[in-house]
Amino acid sequence: MSQNRPRIRVRGLTKIFGDDAGPALSLLQAGRDRNEVLKATGAVVGLQDVSFDIAxxxxxxxxxxxxxxxxxxxxxxxxxIEPTAGQVMVDDVDVTTLxxxxxxxxxxxxxxxxxxxxxxxxxxxxxxxxxxxxxxxxxxxxxxxxxxxxxxxxxxxxxxxxxxxxxxxxxxxxxxxxxxxxxxxxxxxxxxxxxxxxxxxxxxxxxxxxxxxxxxxxxxxxxxxxxxxxxxxxxxxxxxxxxxxxxxxxxxxxxxxxxxxxxxxxxxxxxxxxGVVTAGDAMRAPAAVKPWFSTAAAALASLTQSGEPVVTVVCQEGRFQGTVDAETLKGAGETELRFLLSDKDACVPEGATLNDAVSKLASGRGEIAVVGSGRELKGVIANADLVAALARRRQEAGPQTAH
Ligand SMILES: Nc1ncnc2c1ncn2[C@@H]1O[C@H](COP(=O)(O)OP(=O)(O)OP(=O)(O)O)[C@@H](O)[C@H]1O
Ligand SMILES: [Mg+2]
Missing domain, CATH: 3.40.50.300 (P-loop containing nucleotide triphosphate hydrolases)
Known part of the structure; x- marks a missing residue:
């Protein structure tokens, strides 16, 4: 979305309500705040130096x-409402000068x-x-x-x-x-x-x-x-x-x-x-990824070493195919992973919220994949990662204020 060119560009938009905005504008530009301007001139500052783009x-x-x-x-x-100062551009048209x-x-x-x-x-x-x-x-x-x-x-x-x-x-x-x-x-x-x-x-x-x-x-x-x-x-x-x-x-x-x-x-x-943190925000790099023609024995070795709950299986092009858990891998010997896939649906898109991730995690085997629009593997989220992401957000949001 925001990679698109801006359709609307708002720059330094200022609105002063009152019969004579001139003195109020000068005071604002000299660094006085809204209350000081109101006291000195009786004019209400509705908007002050507002700028943003809309794609x-x-x-x-x-x-x-x-x-x-x-x-x-x-x-x-x-x-x-006629702005007192500033500019609004819509595409190439300067609306403020029409x-x-x-x-x-x-x-x-x-x-x-x-x-x-x-x-x-x-x-x-x-x-x-x-x-x-x-x-x-x-x-x-x-x-x-x-x-x-x-x-x-x-x-x-x-x-x-x-x-x-x-x-x-x-x-x-x-x-x-x-x-x-x-x-x-x-x-x-x-x-x-x-x-x-x-x-x-x-x-x-x-x-x-x-x-x-x-x-x-x-x-x-x-x-x-x-x-x-x-x-x-x-x-x-x-x-x-x-x-x-x-x-x-x-x-x-x-x-x-x-x-x-x-x-x-x-x-x-x-x-x-x-509802607002995305799977892409919470994911980490997977420690046990295997191509689907790998054998169960090889996958089990990598799973044990990684400490992940499941092996994440991808095709040659890196697209997510499913997961296989340790239980299934044990005793499957030289069988290729593609015949063992248990959870082909254990993935969420990068932009999905943690709400979606939670329901997938709840019904899965402790870890889900995070995928791009073509199902390419971007990362994984295990139960512990979800908890860590939530804890991180709480910390960032800071302690509750007393007032
Ligand atoms: N016609 C007007 N004459 C004088 N002051 C005005 C006028 N219109 C708005 N204001 C003042 O400008 C400020 C911003 O008002 P505005 O209506 O843009 O707020 P708002 O964010 O839309 O509020 P609300 O959520 O109540 O609709 C307020 O202090 C308001 O009193
Ligand atoms: Mg309003």
Missing amino acids: EGEILVVMGLSGSGKSTCLRCINRL GERELLAFRRTRFGMVFQQFALFPHRTIQRNVEYGLEVQGVPVAQRRERALAAIETVGLAGWDQHYPAQLSGGMQQRAGLARALALDPDILLMDEAFSALDPLIRRDMQQELVALQRRLKKTIVFVSHDLDEAIALGGRIVLMKDGRVVQEGTAADFLAAPADEYVRRFVEHIDVL
């Missing part, structure tokens, strides 16, 4: 407590917005709500109908197009809101607490569906949330904000491994480690 096809979550500047940041990206008409056109064609409040028109059917943006753009009736119905189907609301918003549940209305944004086929979706009004189960469904949808449609998504679980469910990178500034940028696992400060550490304190 094409990435879901980036902007996270932080209430008032940290998330919405301001999101709205500055498409200039629903004239009024260009900006309107750019916003309509490139950005879709989804908010917490669904803001559907109550007297329009779902279909007419979804085609609203296309209507504004002057798209001919037949065409906009077709696009609206396709978007309605994408979000799983097929058959509901002739109903009115009040006839739909909250979750369905949220889907309709998403369909309305998708109907315009923008390549960038800006979503502000879009699922916060939904109850927890529906919310989780919507998160999963958004991830699936994103994989299919390859949209670039900026998702504002104050909920760490939501950020983790959406996967990918997080920009964590506090008092209008970026405190840290990275994955939840990065925050856990190396929190930038106390605020970040406390943010991730209650995180489910098993």
Whole structure:
């Protein structure tokens, strides 16, 4: 994901709310903080020197407590809020310098917005709500109908197009809101607490569906949330904000491994480690690997020497084939390993979480392989490695604070 070129580049974005931002900006640039600026000028610093990149096809979550500047940041990206300083580049377009008409056109064609409040028109059917943006753009009736119905189907609301918003549940209305944004086929979706009004189960469904949808449609998504679980469910990178500034940028696992400060550490304190640390993070080099034409006798010797619970068997190309335990090897003499493979499924992909690794470990023989996308062997995780990885994370997360 992040190896793709950035689709959006945000640089030094600053927003000062107030009639006369000039003096406040000077104070900020002279190193005064937000409170000092407020006292001296009465102006509220909403955002201060915010910079980050968003890759094409990435879901980036902007996270932080209430008032940290998330919405301001999101709205500055498409200039629903006019930034006081800084730059937003979308591909090669400097959004911050667009004239009024260009900006309107750019916003309509490139950005879709989804908010917490669904803001559907109550007297329009779902279909007419979804085609609203296309209507504004002057798209001919037949065409906009077709696009609206396709978007309605994408979000799983097929058959509901002739109903009115009040006839739909909250979750369905949220889907309709998403369909309305998708109907315009923008390549960038800006979503502000879009699922916060939904109850927890529906919310989780919507998160999963958004991830699936994103994989299919390859949209670039900026998702504002104050909920760490939501950020983790959406996967990918997080920009964590506090008092209008970026405190840290990275994955939840990065925050856990190396929190930038106390605020970040406390943010991730209650995180489910098993849900964010990957198999790739926890694996180590295997000590007993054998090609599948090796004999049981040779494998047993190497197993005894290594202290591993199982021999990891690979083909000539290094792809994982399965494991064989000591019990099976004993007495199998010159039989080749490929005839003895007991657990062909004892592996997880590198990117899988420890949650997946735990269930495999529980049903296996004390060790599993970690594999790449073509099943090539990358490393192994034994029960003890899992425990060690968890202990390491606890240590890194540091002692609990008293306050
Ligand atoms: N129109 C405005 N005029 C003055 N101050 C504003 C305005 N909009 C936002 N602010 C201030 O800017 C700061 C950031 O607000 P913002 O709405 O971006 O926070 P947020 O992180 O989205 O919070 P929440 O989670 O509550 O939605 C806050 O201190 C807020 O009071
Ligand atoms: Mg907000």
